[in-house]
């Protein structure tokens with residue numbers, strides 16, 4: 155039985171910017187692989203290198219954010235390609251929950267299917283959480299999937315998640331495969347009623 | 356909530372049951388796989404001791420890593436060879452059809468499935484690839500999925516999915532000369548924005564869409580995902596049926612007539628109710644080019660790059676990043692902007708009509724690819740390549756200095772050896788102008804139609820194709 159995911163806590167890392175697409179999260183050259191292992195070190199690789207070349211540092215390279223478990227982002231995060239390599243790279247880097255304003259649907263679905271909780275907060279709250287974490291990188295950030303809250307130190311922020319999805323995490327049903335398999339007899343019965351699956355006979 | 360649309364009818368037909376999470380267990384009629392997003396799914400099957408439930412409903416091809424120059428095996432790139440070997444072994448083990456290079460059927464997954472008549476109206480189609488929306492051109496509900504979901508479809512032929520809302524995107528009127536389907540979708544994306552479609556299925560409708568060929572419709576639906584919509588579709592009509600008739604996997608004989616009757620019945624009815632409707636006029640659309648780093652950063656060729664103030668405030672940071680990354684300024688026009696690389700191909704614009712449109716520009720211009728430009732033409736499939744060569748298009752391109760390649764994704768995402776270098780500017784008929792998309796972390800991409808890409812190759816800079824049409 156897959157595991158229930160109710161509460162995750164740890165330090166956080168803010169990655170600012172809207173419309174961060176999956177090509178930026180994991181550039182296509184790292185999709186040349188047959189397993190997801192080893193993707194973690196390449197998360198945001200081109201953004202990290204680009205900043206380094208300008209004498210700046212990407213949050214994923216800052217020592218003060220090393221070991222963070224919660225990623226805090228802004229709007230339309232994960233747009234673009236359907237590659238699950240993107241959330242896999244983030245998870246392999248060590249992230250156990252993502253908090254942001256909005257996400258592309260496929261990215262969101264991939265996170266759910268992987269058991270990586272992904273919570274929505276308002277624009278103002280995402281920026282406030284990022285500012286708090288930047289001011290004190292050691293502050294504990296608790297992502298409460300059950301209560302739909304993000305606690306940063308003593309401050310509480312309301313979060314959102316569709317009710318069905320929330321239920322999937324807290325009951326362990328995020329791993330849908332088992333339940334889908336249980337439905338196979340009904341799937342077969344359904345298939346027998348679909349005109350093109352019966353060759354229009 | 357929407358009612359009586361094609362989306363509703365197809366969804367209801369394929370809904371197996373409600374899951375404990377409240378999501379729907381949705382039956383997938385056609386599952387397509389390729390070498391990049393499937394190997395981990397097969398590993399997950401093995402780890403859990405699962406098998407493929409309906410192997411005859413999954414079809415595989417290879418496209419992303421396939422080299423478009425030297426295709427002899429083993430591939431020069433070890434990793435590409437390993438991925439190729441993995442999909443071959445997986446298909447063999449689980450009894451899945453694979454369109455191999457050299458079979459005449461290989462090509463970009465979203466080009467070959469329609470070509471073989473596999474994609475049909477009323478189907479649910481899933482593929483571990485976001486441009487699966489392309490298949491919606493046939494009146495199918497087609498969406499991209501991640502690798503864990505590929506595992507679920509392999510294991511059960513179903514997915515856990517939440518229902519989408521339906522937005523009608525209506526385009527009416529006659530397109531002016533030089534304006535292509537690509538320009539229509541870039542115009543729509545700009546108005547509806549890259550995230551405006553999140554939560555929606557887009558139904559493309561109106562007289563402009565109805566007048567389009569199937570290939571043009573595929574170009575439009577292909578980029579629905581660039582607007583945030585999980586899928587885009589067009590109601591099936593006589594154009595759809597004429598395209599399908601006689602294709603290898605299309606119904607034959609008595610089944611054909613029954614199929615056509617059913618296909619007509621699943622189109623959105625006159626009584627259809629939409630969650631939202633947006634309308635556009637064909638006359639307002641010019642040949643488009645993108646100036647930024649998101650597919651909704653497009654402008655008509657005679658327009659100036661917009662000021663950040665014309666965007667929603669939360670987009671300003673992205674817009675500024677786009678100016679800086681691309682090396683452009685608001686108020687500037689793109690006409691005359693020098694280009695280094697021209698890529699004609701991809702699942703957006705790698706079909707026969709796209710190559711014909713580009714070749715027509717080459718013929719009417721009469722010149723050669725500018726000395727400073729590297730221009731490649733990559734047919735979307737082996738079948739497209741054969742047909743183009745039969746028409747002599749390869750010679751038109753080669754004589755003008757374009758490189759004529761083998762079928763694959765190529766420089767759309769640069770997983771094979773075709774890549775930008777440094778800050779090179781490419782004008783590309785593909786679908787994504789994201790930072791670093793074409794293989795160089797600083798590379799710059801301008802999206803356009805095939806005709807606009809061809810004229811840029813010949814002129815060495817972004818140009819207005821309408822000025823060269825005879």
Ligand code: SF4
Pocket residue numbers: 418419463464465484486701702703763764767768785786
């Ligand atoms: S052509 Fe480009 S967008 Fe289409 S499937 Fe290939 S990589 Fe993806």
